[in-house]
Amino acid sequence: DTAVSQTPKYLVTQMGNDKSIKCEQNLGHDTMYWYKQDSKKFLKIMFSYNNKELIINETVPNRFSPKSPDKAHLNLHINSLELGDSAVYFCASSPPQGRGEAFFGQGTRLTVV
Amino acid sequence: KNEVEQSPQNLTAQEGEFITINCSYSVGISALHWLQQHPGGGIVSLFMLSSGKKKHGRLIATINIQEKHSSLHITASHPRDSAVYICAGLPSGSARQLTFGSGTQLTVLP
Numbered sequence: 001d002t003a004v005s006q007t008p009k010y011l012v013t014q015m016g017n018d019k020s021i022k023c024e025q026n027l028g029h030d031t032m033y034w035y036k037q038d039s040k041k042f043l044k045i046m047f048s049y050n051n052k053e054l055i056i057n058e059t060v061p062n063r064f065s066p067k068s069p070d071k072a073h074l075n076l077h078i079n080s081l082e083l084g085d086s087a088v089y090f091c092a093s094s095p096p097q098g099r100g101e102a103f104f105g106q107g108t109r110l111t112v113v
Numbered sequence: 114k115n116e117v118e119q120s121p122q123n124l125t126a127q128e129g130e131f132i133t134i135n136c137s138y139s140v141g142i143s144a145l146h147w148l149q150q151h152p153g154g155g156i157v158s159l160f161m162l163s164s165g166k167k168k169h170g171r172l173i174a175t176i177n178i179q180e181k182h183s184s185l186h187i188t189a190s191h192p193r194d195s196a197v198y199i200c201a202g203l204p205s206g207s208a209r210q211l212t213f214g215s216g217t218q219l220t221v222l223p
Contacts, residue, residue, distance in 0.1 A: 104156035
């Protein structure tokens with residue numbers, strides 16, 4: 001059973017499109033995250049939700065909007081995709097306030113053409 | 114300057130060698146994570162530690178809070194250990210999100 005699953009694994013789309021990446025965790029964790037990994041493999045936090053409530057919103061374009069319908073799901077919606085959005089996006093979950101190991105999804109490689 | 118620095122950036126070793134990857138951080142942290150990212154892209158948590166030392170199989174992680182330094186050791190390295198190893202600090206205080214190092218690309222040759 002996959003602990004944190006995100007779909008799709010690969011996403012190729014044209015500039016200007018709107019797309020969503022879904023994430024689900026079955027670990028019972030209260031906190032979920034979205035990270036962006038750039039071409040240099042550097043991971044950076046984008047958003048963090050605790051029990052469906054946004055607690056961290058780093059400086060990302062407002063074209064990126066997270067949605068948490070329940071504490072097991074944190075989806076990432078991206079409007080008006082740009083070439084610079086191409087990256088690998090990782091979802092993760094952990095116990096509250098980082099009190100425990102983080103578990104990561106397998107990543108979604110987004111390519112904007 | 115990144116708050117979490119790793120060294121080396123790239124490391125090539127022969128199978129069987131003892132490997133050390135270092136991580137230093139400039140902020141107070143409550144815990145430090147070591148992650149492994151396989152060539153396929155998936156990220157796996159190896160350790161989370163806030164003091165002392167942890168061991169799992171051939172992997173050992175240590176942390177020295179006073180010196181703000183952690184090391185990841187791999188004994189009897191094997192080609193399947195080839196991956197990117199990332200350390201991440203969880204800052205003390207209210208901003209409770211991981212701050213990542215830039216990663217160490219390890220290649221173990223047969």
